[in-house]
Amino acid sequence: MPKRVDHEERRTEIAEALVRVAGRRGLHAVGMRDVAAEAGVSLRLVQYYFQTKEKLLLYGLQHLAAGFGERVAARVRSAGENPGPRAMIEAMLLASLPTDEESRTFHLVYTSYAVLAVTDDALAAQPFMKNPEAAEDAVTALLQQAHEADLTRPGIDSRVEAISLLAMSAGLGTSILVGQRSPESAAAVLNHHLDRIFQDGGRDD
Amino acid sequence: MPKRVDHEERRTEIAEALVRVAGRRGLHAVGMRDVAAEAGVSLRLVQYYFQTKEKLLLYGLQHLAAGFGERVAARVRSAGENPGPRAMIEAMLLASLPTDEESRTFHLVYTSYAVLAVTDDALAAQPFMKNPEAAEDAVTALLQQAHEADLTRPGIDSRVEAISLLAMSAGLGTSILVGQRSPESAAAVLNHHLDRIFQDGGRDD
C-alpha cells in the first residue's frame, strides 16, 4: 500500500481547512471543492475521508467545539496557579469573546452552526448545546463556592447569575462579531458585572 | 395596461413570503422558486419586482427590521398609559425574546442575516446594526431618567446597564431559539436583573 496514512490526523487537517474557509467566506458558502483546495488535497480525498458533506460538517463542528474547549481551558490555566473563583470565571468569559482572529472565526462559524441547527435535524441532534450547559454548571459551581467563602455580595443566586453572565457574554460576543462593539468595552462591561457580584476584588489568594 | 398593480404592496407580500420560508427551512435554503411558490406567484414575478436575489434579500431584511420595530412599539404601548421606566424597559426586552412563533421566526431570520453580514459586504453595508444602537440609546435614556427620579439603586451606570441588559436579552433569545432555555426562565432572569437595578418595584405611577 502507499504510506499508510493516519486517518484521524488527515480528517483533522481537512476539518481545519473547512473551518478556515468557513470563517473567511461564511459557512453557507463552503463547498467540498473549496475545502479540498484549502486543505491542498483533491476533491476525491475529501470524499474519501468523509463520505458525504453532512458528515464533513458534523465532524467540523465537533472539531470546532473541541478546539474551543481547549482554548478556554488553556486560558483558565494561565490565570494562575490557584486562582480565585472570580479570576476563573473572568478567564472563562473573556476567553469566549471574539478578540483575536482565531476566536472570531470560532464565533462566526459556531453561530452559523447554531443557526443551521434550528432548521436542520441532523445538526439539532448533535450535542453541541451540551457545551453551554456544562459551562453553566461550571460557573454556577464557582459562584456557589465563592458564596460559601463569603466572597460575594449578599443576595446572590448562583444559578441565575451564572445564566446571566453567560448570556451576556454570548450577546456581547455577537456584538463584537458584527462590529457593534469593541472587545475592550465588552470586557469592561463583563468586569463591571463581576464587580457587582463579588466583594472588593473577589480575590482570596 | 392590466390592472395597474401597487408595486410596494406586491413587494411586501413577496418579502413576507421570503421571511416565512426562511423561518421554516432556514435563510440559507431559500431560493427564488421557493419564495415564488410561497407567495403564490410565478418565478418570473419575483424577478419582475426584485430584479436580483440580492435585492430581494436586502428588502426582506428591511421589512423584517421594520416589522420588529412595530412589534416592540406595540408591546410598549400596551404596557399602559404612562408606564414607569422599568415597565417600559421590561416591555422592550421581553418583546425581543422569541416567545411565540412569529418572534421565533424573526429571531432566526434576523440572526441568519447578521451571520451573513459578517462575510457579505452588501449586507454589512446595510444599516441593520443601527437598530441595536438606537435600542441602546433608548434604554440608557430610560435608565438615566429613572436614576434622576431616584428609582434606581445607588451605583448604577446607565449606559453600562443598558448594554448589559440588551446583551443579556440577545443571548437569552438565542438560548431560547436553540431550545436551551424556556421563554419563562429567560423572562425570570431578566426580571431578576431589573430588580437589582431598580428600587422596590421601580413603579412611579
Add this chain to the structure above:
DNA sequence: ACGTTGATGATACGGCTGTACCATGACGGT
C-alpha cells in the same frame, strides 16, 4: 381605434454542487 407600455407566463441556459464511477500507483503479507 390602435399602438404603446405595464404585467405576467413559460422556458431555456450556463454554472455550480454533491456524489458516483473508473483508473492506477504504492506498499505489505505470504
Add this chain to the structure above:
DNA sequence: ACCGTCATGGTACAGCCGTATCATCAACGT
C-alpha cells in the same frame, strides 16, 4: 514475486439555482 488492498487522481452525471429571453394579454392615452 505477486496479489490484494489502501490511497489517490481524474472525471462524468444529474440536479438545482439565479438569470435571461421570448412571448402574450390587457388596458390606457391620444
